[in-house]
Amino acid sequence: KAGVTQTPRYLIKTRGQQVTLSCSPISGHRSVSWYQQTPGQGLQFLFEYFSETQRNKGNFPGRFSGRQFSNSRSEMNVSTLELGDSALYLCASNAGLAGGTDTQYFGPGTRLTVL
Amino acid sequence: AQSVTQLDSHVSVSEGTPVLLRCNYSSSYSPSLFWYVQHPNKGLQLLLKYTSAATLVKGINGFEAEFKKSETSFHLTKPSAHMSDAAEYFCVVSDRSSNTGKLIFGQGTTLQVKP
Numbered sequence: 451k452a453g454v455t456q457t458p459r460y461l462i463k464t465r466g467q468q469v470t471l472s473c474s475p476i477s478g479h480r481s482v483s484w485y486q487q488t489p490g491q492g493l494q495f496l497f498e499y500f501s502e503t504q505r506n507k508g509n510f511p512g513r514f515s516g517r518q519f520s521n522s523r524s525e526m527n528v529s530t531l532e533l534g535d536s537a538l539y540l541c542a543s544n545a546g547l548a549g550g551t552d553t554q555y556f557g558p559g560t561r562l563t564v565l
Numbered sequence: 566a567q568s569v570t571q572l573d574s575h576v577s578v579s580e581g582t583p584v585l586l587r588c589n590y591s592s593s594y595s596p597s598l599f600w601y602v603q604h605p606n607k608g609l610q611l612l613l614k615y616t617s618a619a620t621l622v623k624g625i626n627g628f629e630a631e632f633k634k635s636e637t638s639f640h641l642t643k644p645s646a647h648m649s650d651a652a653e654y655f656c657v658v659s660d661r662s663s664n665t666g667k668l669i670f671g672q673g674t675t676l677q678v679k680p
Contacts (some may be wrong), residue, residue, distance in 0.1 A: 454608070481666055491656065493670035505664040540608060543664050551597050551616040551659075552666050556609040 452477065452541050455558035460565045468529040473558045475522050475543030481505070482524040483554065484516060487538040496539075499524055528562075537565045569658050569671035575679040584643040586674045588597070588656030591637065593651045598639045599657040599668070600630055609655065615639065651678045 455474045463469050475482050484496040495508040499518035516526040522543075528535055538561050542554035574585040590596060600612040613624025630641045637677040639656060656671040 460583075483668075485668075485670075492672050493668075495667050495669070498665055498667060502666075506627075506667050508667075530569055542609075542668075551614075553599075553611055553614060554666055554668060556601075558608040 454541055454555055456541050456557040456560050457538075458560060459558065460563075461562045462565065463531050465531055467531050468527060469531060469562060470525055470527045471541075471562075472540030473524045473543075473557060473565070475487055475541075476525070476555055479545055479555075480522055481521065481544050482518055482525050483542045483544075484524070485512075485540045485542065487559070488536075489539060493540070495516075496526065515547040523555075531554060531564045533564050535556050535562065537562060567594070567596065567658050567660060567669045569656050569669055571654075571671035571674050572658050573657055573674050574672065575675045575677065577679060578646045579679050580648055581645050584641070584676065585649065585678065586641040586654050588639045588641065588671060589637050590639060590656070590658045590672045592660070594660045594663070596626075598630075598632060599659070600624065600628070600641050601655045601657060602638075603653045603655065603673075605652075612641070612654075636676045646676075646678045646680065650679050651676055 457472045481500045483498040487493045496505040502518045513529045519522045536560045540559045541557045543551040568591045570589045598615045603607040612628050613622045615622045623629045626643045628643045654674045657668045
């Protein structure tokens, strides 16, 4: 089975721009979660989507948004980029049926640099 | 509320000697606990998970962890370190009874393996 894929792998943007990141989950997985990884804050939960609905959300400003399509692929969008948004953004997928006991499978991440 | 504390930010061992990475958790609910590893410029890989069955959990690559409820700990061990074990390790907690897969990460422990 193919793993979780994320595109693009690297992005460079300037302040004020917006960006869209994409995640394709493992085939058959219906849940996709997004995490932000920075040296200062570590790994933080952004949001989770299940069957095209947002099921949970972390403590991030409204500039961070996401969506999920009928084929379970997910996108996250960050508008009005700030320098502090520079991070590795990781996507994780799981079957979505066992909640907190499900194993999350992570993609390689998208490295976003905001100049 | 849930949280995870990894007691060491950096651990250095010699190849062939035991590895101990320490993790304490706090959870208002019955927790699921995980250890993930991240090699440089790679995504996160699951080493092992505890969800409520045996308290001693065996994972991949010779790693294991023991869930100790009385000590609220979930330390990761390996009898003999290999050079390829050098990486960042994350202790992770989730709410076992939740219907979402939200993960709470510790700050990570960098494992250095000396020849």
